[in-house]
Amino acid sequence: MLYHLIFLLGTILGAKEIFAFTSCYMHGRIAQYYYCNLTEVPLVPNDTIIFWLSFNKIRQVNASSFPLLVQLHTLEIGTQFVFPVIIGKAAFRNLPNLQTLDLGDNKILHLDPDAFVGLSHLQTLRLYYNQLEESILEKDYLRDLLSLEYLDLSGNQIKSLRPHRLFYRLKYLQIIDLKNNFISTLCEGDLDSFQGKPFLLFILNSNQLYQRITMDWAKCGNPLKNIVPGTLDLGGNGWTVDIMQHFCTAVNGTPIEFLKFTHHIMGRGFGFNNLRDPDKDTFAGLARSGLRLLDISHGFIFSLNPCVFQSLGDLELLNLHHNKINQIQKQAFIGLGNLKFLNLSHNLLGELYNDPFEGLHSVLQIDLQQNHIGQIAGNPFRNLRGLQLVDLRDNAIKTLPSFPAMNILRLSDNRLISLGNQNISATYLDLERNRLTNLGDLYFLLQAPDVQFIFLRQNRLSLCDKSINIIENNQLVYLDLGENMLKLVWDRSLCLDVFWALSKLQVLHLNNNYLTTLPQDIFHGLTSLNRLNLASNQLSHLPPGVFPESLKTLNMSENQLLSPAPEVFMTLSVLDITHNRFFCDCTLTTLTMWLNQTNVTLAGSENDTYCLLPPVFTKVPLSSVALHGCNEDELQKPLQFSLFIFTSVTLIMFLTAIVIFNHFRGTCFVWYKTIAGALMKDHKHAISTSACKYDAYLCYSNRDFEWVQNSLLKHLDSQYSEKNRFTLCFEERDFLPGEDHIINIRDAIWNSRKTICIVTRQFLKDGWCVEAFNFAQSRYFSDLKDVLIMVVVGSLSQYQLMKYKPIRVFVQRSQYMQWPEDHQDVDWFLHNISHQILKEKKVNKKFNVLEMQTISTIS
Known part of the structure; x- marks a missing residue:
């Protein structure tokens, strides 16, 4: 896919010449020759280990194409812009230690029967999208690939699957990718050459398997007999319930760890009834397969019928997302006592009543995001004692239901107006993008002593009606109150103690809250606060001592600061004051001096910290502003002309006396001491030594x-x-x-x-x-x-x-x-x-x- 993206980008920009200039080079022991218009293999040093030749015009590769490259282990020669591409006899004989060979996406590839002779160390062979037919498997093209582990034949013209007996010798073969071919049937005996091989991944995705012909399943038998596919991918074949049931019955007893049936057509969907939903017999044939993971996503299942999964007692993960599930019948999950992960996201559930998850005694995570759930009644999660995560994001919940204690509860993007009186006990609580208006709900949430992370971003917090105080022993370390309307709360002097009991809080977000001032002592009690986000407010002044001494990172970007005092930032390590409204006059001198001397890391570039006024300095970076005359009399208010004339004579008289005194002030002080000593020699104060030694x-x-x-x-x-x-x-x-x-x-x-x-x-x-x-x-x-x-x-x-x-x-x-x-x-x-x-x-x-x-x- 990366090669396709590079080619597409090059085509759109008309930049093949640029690619040729930048992509044809040797870097260390890596030779990269993408888009170089090559028609034959170039010479490279004999210590090359990686050789990339894709996106060229090499039409033929034969035994003399490559010099002896003993250390080469990776070769890519796919996506040539000519066809057919011919791989001749012993074409790679000079690459004895090759481990990865990519010949993919050559449109038409002609292989000599002896093309791969001598590649006994090859582990990965990619032959995707080459219009290869079933002969690539039925003949002995791969006879010398004794170390082969991964074979990619996706996107070809293979119509049947009867591998040559040479595959008995390929003892290390673990992954075969045959997706996007035309294999229509697979019966017992077809895969005899694969018997005894513990495949990690066997992909038959998108082959229209069992669809185009009428199957005699009794005669066909078990296509996986004596084969152990760790992961079997049969998705994209558009199976109905009948085909699924017949296949599961046929492979009865075959060990399968992970079964993928994605992009099926099982289920009656929403608005039609010509197909049926799976029932208790659909997966019954998998009872003895030891199945642990089942993916039947991207289909049309409308109703989860009773006991539909009762035969899958070993199942630990069930993925049902992107179906049309609107109903969960009673006892739908009976038999899944070992299930730990249930994904019901992107369906059409509208409500949860009674006990829809009955039987899921061991479930840890339930994903219900992006449904249409508006009503949750009857405490549906009450018996799920091991539950650690519930994901209810992007639904239509208006009233908070009851939940057991858990680690993570996600309720963002719903329609919650109030939290009511439900007791929530979770470590991580996500309530972003709801319709909460009362900051007093935070006091209620912090009655749970174990909550550590609370997200309330993008709500409507604008009033505060609290009935209880925050408990002192809370464990909160992260609080996000960004993008609310806290100005309306604090301007009325409400809930000014909201942070006073949060002694362990380390991160606080208050950005986008329309704040114009910070209430006195609003951060009192935040003795552990390390990071504070006040970005995108309307703050113009920061009073001294407003921030806790523990604060290290402060974001004050996009406010309206005019001339902040640098003393406010003394304890910081990282500071962001970009995009403010600095007024660059003499009052800003101390800040500019501090910015040039401080060890604090300043976020953003110098051009993002600039003057807004006066107009002569608009958009000029603070580091480039020269404020002249700020230590002279221009800082004082100009005197009226008449007052200046009146005082000039007096100033001249005093100036003469001051100059004389300043020049001889040492002598004057000696005279003063001599005279004072003579006058007060009888009145010298004795030093008391009764109390102290020194x-x-x-x-x-x-x-x-x-x-x-x-x-x-x-x-x-x-x-x-x-x-x-x-x-x-x-x-x-x-x-x-x-x-x-x-x-x-x-x-x-x-x-x-x-x-x-x-x-x-x-x-x-x-x-x-x-x-x-x-x-x-x-x-x-x-x-x-x-x-x-x-x-x-x-x-x-x-x-x-x-x-x-x-x-x-x-x-x-x-x-x-x-x-x-x-x-x-x-x-x-x-x-x-x-x-x-x-x-x-x-x-x-x-x-x-x-x-x-x-x-x-x-x-």
């Missing part, structure tokens, strides 16, 4: 010690200089050798009045430093004092700091200090940090409870 613990990365010593210790620590007033604690001097490092850190923090964390790039990479920061912050809640001083050194951005949870919590609560870049500001900074060490700042006891929980979680 004034401050200095926490920093070991790699920063030299800088810390020169910049801080020499100017603050009393042991470095007598004029310094503080007793500081730091690792290199004060930690006890041999003591556990974490204990040293803890003792240093609790024995010091303050903890000073010198946050540098090395600090953020040092796990001990981050842990010490966390310990110091926990003391904030223990002593109810602000005991932590954070000093940032170097060019660390806000985004880099916010990646670390302890630091993020501190920054949201307090201000940190930045080491000055200008050397003349160092004295002022040291004075300020000295003041912070001495300062006692109490903490309000009514601090945010959520903040305390966050710190506790980090600790």
